[in-house]
Amino acid sequence: MVPMVVAIAQPRGGRQRYCCRFTKAKFFYSLFALPEGKSNYALDFGDWMSLIQLDSNHTQPVAAQTAWLADALAKRGAVPLKFACYHRPAWGTGTKGNITEIQAQWSPLFEQHGVLAAFENDHHVYKRSRPLKAGAVTDDGVLYLGDGAWGVETRKIPPSASGLNYLAKFASERHLIVATITAA
Secondary structure (H helix, E strand, O other): OOOOOOOOOOOOOOOOOHHHHHHHOHHHHHHOOOHHHOOOEEEEEOOOEEEEEOOOOOOOOHHHHHHHHHHHHHHOOOOOEEEEEOOOOOOOOOOOOOOHHHHHHOHHHHHHOOOOEEEOOOOOOEEEEOOEEOOEEOOOOEEEEEOOOOOOOOOOOOHHHHHOOOEEEEEOOOOOOOOOOOOO
C-alpha cells in the first residue's frame, strides 16, 4: 500500500525557484523521503502501472528533467497504465498562463510513450481536456486533468476559456478526481 504519492508545488504566498531547493522547499524535502532526493521520480505498481512525478519549475527546471523523463518512460514501455503528475499546467483554463516549456518538452514524450493522463494543478479550478497530440484534439492523445482546487479558494475562469478547443469541461469549483482502473 502506498498511502501518499507527492508532487512538489509552490507554497502559499510565494513562488519557489529551483536555485536553492533545500531553502526554498525545505519542508517538502524534509518531510518526504524521495527517491534519489529529487522532486522528479517514478513509482511503479508491478508491471501494470507507473506514476511519474515531475517538478514544473519549482526546484528543478523543466528542461533539466526532460532527458530523465524520456529515459523513465522508455524503461516503462510495456507498462500499460502510465500517468504523470506535476503542479503548473501545460494546458490550463486561462486563469494563469500555460507552461509552454511543458507543452514543447514533456507533452511529446507523453504522447510517444503512451501516457494516458497528466494530472496538472495550480490554477485552482476543475479542468478536463480533450485527448491532445501535438497540441491538436485527437482520439489517441493524452488527457490533461486538474487543475488543483481542493482546500483552496477557486479562481474565476475567464470567458476566453470557452474558446479553447482543447477543453472538454471546466468549472470554477472544488473537486476531487477519483480514477478507477478496471480490466480491459
